[in-house]
Amino acid sequence: MEIARKILVVDDESDILDFITYNLKKEGYLVATAFNGAQAIEVSKTFKPDLILLDVMMPVMDGIETCAHIKSLPEFAKTFIVFLTARSEEYSEIAGFQAGADDYIAKPIKPKVLITRLNAILRRKDKEETASTKLVVGDITIDRDSFLVYRGSDKIQLARKEFELLFLLASKPGKVFTRDFILEKVWGDEVLVVDRTIDVHIRKIREKLGDDYIGTVKGVGYKFEI
Amino acid sequence: MEIARKILVVDDESDILDFITYNLKKEGYLVATAFNGAQAIEVSKTFKPDLILLDVMMPVMDGIETCAHIKSLPEFAKTFIVFLTARSEEYSEIAGFQAGADDYIAKPIKPKVLITRLNAILRRKDKEETASTKLVVGDITIDRDSFLVYRGSDKIQLARKEFELLFLLASKPGKVFTRDFILEKVWGDEVLVVDRTIDVHIRKIREKLGDDYIGTVKGVGYKFEI
DNA sequence: TTAATTGGTTAACATTAATTTAACCCTGTC
């Protein structure tokens, strides 16, 4: 069974809060609410939401401030923040992004759109599984945001499959991933490719990164060398 | 010292007009009133309000028409319009946003709520005005006010979609934006355009700015190169 | 008003890069 997702909704208007809460609960989400930024931070500490839905416009501490604050706390690195913005506030798009928001939804809120969007956003979050979008292992840094890999300060460009494959291996350094597992994660269930395909991709990664990062365990699979 | 903010209140019921005016004046706002849309437009021309509080439901020319009309006049581009709506009107049904409204307040009006919200809205407006609407990334400056882009000191004109697209990418330089995300943000939910449309716009931007600013990540999306 | 211009979209085609395959190579093991 799937674990219910936790969403914290923050708005100073109780009408909107109720309206959103109602719709989210109906959809099966666990919902907590807060009336302002300070409260939001407080509640987050115990509720540990997967996602925070944050109204940009709030008295006292507005959404952007709140977002910047929350994102500065390491414990919330994995928490997605989505803004609710009035349609005309383009300004908040930039300011919001710069404050570290992950997405935004424009008011007025239509229930269907809200739900669809949140589902999509959470699915994306799942997929990225990222936590922080940066994964650091030894002198290798893998950045999902920019789709770049760094060896020390050298920037290295990988193709998509190479990137996903490296990302998978690096997500658990030292662990051996079987070919089957790799196929399933990087290629998906339906895709059927020949075994040698993985080898070729591994080779290309080695070519670009150097030979010392990915190890072969004969008869089992590949691993990221610690 | 701060300059007093000017608010124009528009409602066909003089009771409500008086009530709101009283509360706003007490708070230190400069207030003008109008009984209908036509009058509102007339008064706005000389009074130049920072914000217009507009009842949705009015005889003759209703709030939505009025709003659309006012927003179509360039001199009022920076004027905020806030609707007064009856509680029963679902958020989803508020057509006001399509007409360009910036926010809304639900009736019945509680003085405290009214003041708090208006303060918040005006505070945001302040921020938008002072916070330069300029986004600077490397030698590119993007100015939302004038809809202009500068490369160094060269002025470059982009068409609307090109501008929005560049603006989105530049709001998180380095981050890769997927095509889906771009479509959603620049074109909106309902609009359905073909994939190649994005490419064409990207091409036009590159044509005008140069090839080095927007990068392609095959299979993923586009990014603004840092 | 019509004509001209601009912006946005699409379709068709070209180009490029990513991905996969196939063929062959190497190394160790039994």
Place this chain on the structure above:
DNA sequence: GACAGGGTTAAATTAATGTTAACCAATTAA
């Protein structure tokens, strides 16, 4: 020396994007 299990390479294939031109709608100029 013949598997088994990968490694390597280049060629073939496919997918993704780039490019151009044409079309239409909206706007502006004449």
